[in-house]
């Protein structure tokens with residue numbers, strides 16, 4: 266807690282405030298508090314999460330929301346949650362600006378992809394040192410270089426999708442859209458980046474994409490194991506196109522799998538090659 270108190274008193278400057286976890290709505294409770302850490306020296310009362318954000322956010326050089334709970338509310342903020350919890354930008358407002366004039370920087374993911382988080386922190390450090398331009402963010406306040414592409418665009422199984430070749434059970438190497446993958450409409454780089462040292466990345470290793478980096482998660486992506494609504498139409502189109510492409514490719518594949526006929530032990534040269542006459 267020492268650093269929180271020091272930052273509040275202006276004894277650490279500049280600092281970056283990293284918020285993890287959703288922000289409960291303390292205004293709707295009848296008594297007590299939803300979430301707190303540390304104690305107020307003057308009153309002896311717990312300091313709520315909201316109060317810490319109020320005390321520190323405007324003093325911070327930069328503010329990062331880490332993970333989907335902090336960015337957009339996440340699982341705790343799904344329909345029916347009793348705490349009224351929300352993401353940091355819902356709490357501070359999308360127009361919030363830090364002491365350096367920066368908007369909140371959102372790094373979603375449930376959990377956040379560790380390299381995405383560290384790369385964003387590092388970027389802000391470079392920016393603070395005057396070595397990088399202002400961090401580029403999209404409308405949802407995500408770093409554009411990390412969240413500008415979809416899961417589908419980086420997926421190892423994209424070739425199966427293109428050929429209309431779909432898995433109907435787990436354990437198959439084929440495209441997972443029929444068993445619930447939301448990859449074509451989800452902004453996330455995990456299929457390119459992997460989880461650890463480039464290894465993994467949900468669909469690459471057999472897990473459907475459930476949209477965990479998205480502001481609408483989880484409500485707009487449930488029930489998780491069902492085929493996404495748009496997928497049936499797109500897959501009908503892909504199946505008809507894909508099966509034609511697959512049969513044409515199988516002809517080329519068969520041809521490519523045979524050696525040219527001039528490779529033989531006979532006495533004649535049959536390559537069709539005509540030596541130049543001198």
Ligand code: SF4
Nearest residue numbers: 417420440441446448
């Ligand atoms: S598994 Fe998902 S992300 Fe990968 S190709 Fe299929 S639909 Fe796209």
